[in-house]
Amino acid sequence: MKKKTWLTAIAALTLIAIMAGCSSGNTSNGGGNKIKLAYVAWDSEIASTHVVKEVFEQKLGYKVELLQVDAGPMWAGISDGSADAMVAAWLPTTHASYLEKYKGKFEDLGPNLNGTKIGLVVPTYMNIDTIDDLNKEDVAQSLNHTIIGIEPGAGLMMSTEKALDEYGLREKWTLLESSSAAMTQQLQKAYANKEPIVVTGWTPHWKFAKMDLKYLADTKNVYGGDEQIHTIVRQGLKDDQPEAYAFLDHFEWTPDDMASVMIQIQEGKSPEEAAKAWVESNADRVDAWIKG
Known part of the structure; x- marks a missing residue:
């Protein structure tokens, strides 16, 4: 009888412990120290996301899951809470x-x-200055009527599709879908041989530190002016994970910061190694993010 009572008590304590574990750290991902970060495979976002991951794991003790997706699924994932x-x-x-x-x-x-x-980017050795110049037949032929793009569905690609219409390029020009990595590879190859090339580009990006490049003037303002990169979180994160929310809310850095990480990656370091090196070299900044 005593043995049965003792076993019953153990079972009750075990159930209480399990329930307590389930209720603590209430998050959509099933644990107080887990977080899912979505990002697109742009060199800039690889850099920023891995720096955030490094801080979460090394400074805050979180387990981070990275979700590399295209822009559409990235926004959808935050919006549906996945x-x-x-x-x-x-x-x-x-x-x-x-x-x-x-x-x-x-x-x-x-x-x-x-x-x-x-916007659209070309090497400075090319004698063109505006997107309108792409309508010149000699320029178009030298470029095989092709703009080297990145991933389909990227906002930059959507803007470039609009530019084809706004600048009267739709009938003769092709926007080639590829990836950010493939685009930069083709740009580097053409640049090394001083060949003409036009690509979809963005700043910050390490390519501007490694090559002499320029944006083609966007006289119709299709691509807009200077932009910002924002932090977006799912609804309810502030209540579920206030520590993670506070860090993300205070995370900010400069184009030079981002470029330094991108260049390290481009020169052979893994994203994790580059992020770790930056975090270690910028301890005061990281502390400010964490402490708010």
Whole structure:
């Protein structure tokens, strides 16, 4: 009889412990120290997301799951709660369609980086200055009537599709879908041989530190002016994970910061190694993010 009572007590204590574990750290991901970060495979977002991951794991003790997706699924994931946050929202122009589509389904924590830009980019050795110049037949032929793009669905690609219409390029020109990595590889190859090339580009990006490049003037303002990169989180994150929310809310850095991480990655370090090196070299800044 005593043995049965003792076993019953153990079972009750075990159940209480399980229930307590389930109720503590209430999050959509099933644990108080877990977080899912979504990002697009742009060199800039690889840099920023891995820095945030490094801080979460090494300074705050979180387990981070990275979700590398295209822009559309990134916004959808935050909006439906299947991802917790992203530090990769280019606003107000590049991701304008996603901002409108998912309005009211996420929380915008504001900019984490100021001074971004998008548009069409060429090497400075090319004797053209505006997007209008692409209508010149000799220029068009030298470029095989092709603009080297990145991932389909990216806001930059949507803006470039619009540029084809606005500048009368639609009938003769092709916007080639590829990836950010493939685009930079083709740019580097052409640059090394001083061949003509036009690509979809953005700032910050390490390519501007490694090559002499310029934006083609956008006289019709299709690409908008300077932009910001915003931090976007799912609804309810502030209540579920206040520590994570506070860090994300205070995370901000400069284009030079981001470029330093991107260059390290481009020169052979893994994103994790580059992020770790930056975090260790900027302890005061990181402490300010954490302490708010």
